Amino acid sequence: MASVQPRFTAPRGVLAGSGWLHASVTRLVLRLGAVAAAVLATSAVHIPGRPPTVCVLRALTGVPCPFCGGTTAAVHLGHGDLAGALVASPLAVLLLASLPFLDIIPKPAWWGNRRARRAFIVLGLAASELWQLGRYGLLPVHLQ
Secondary structure, three states: OOOOOOOOOOOOOOOOOOOHHHHHHHHHHHHHHHHHHHHHHHHHOOOOOOOOOOOHHHHHHOOOOOOOOHHHHHHHHHOOOHHHHHHHOHHHHHHHHHHHHOOOOOOOHHHHOHHHHHHHHHHHHHHHHHHHHHHOOOOOOOOO
């Protein structure tokens, strides 16, 4: 009886064959460049008379959403201020940092479980909302 050798296949979403690694690295470099360009462009834009917020929820209710601070975080990153970006929005920094790696790094096994994926997303958004509430002084803990 002949033994069966496992055959390596390229991760899903990348080119099959010997060029899949090169294609992944090329895509990663292009994505990193796009994120860096977007962050630098955001930090360079100064709009006179800019409204105090672009968040509809915060404009209407005064309560920040989980995504509040994303633009501020991008501006801080564009100026090389990682600490300021993390204070403004850890979620935005995490999303910007992970964006270039989508479809290059395999998803964890639990990601295929819909309930686990939803729980992860809901807990992440809830943590971000609590962070923003503390950042804006709406909780007893102040982050600035």
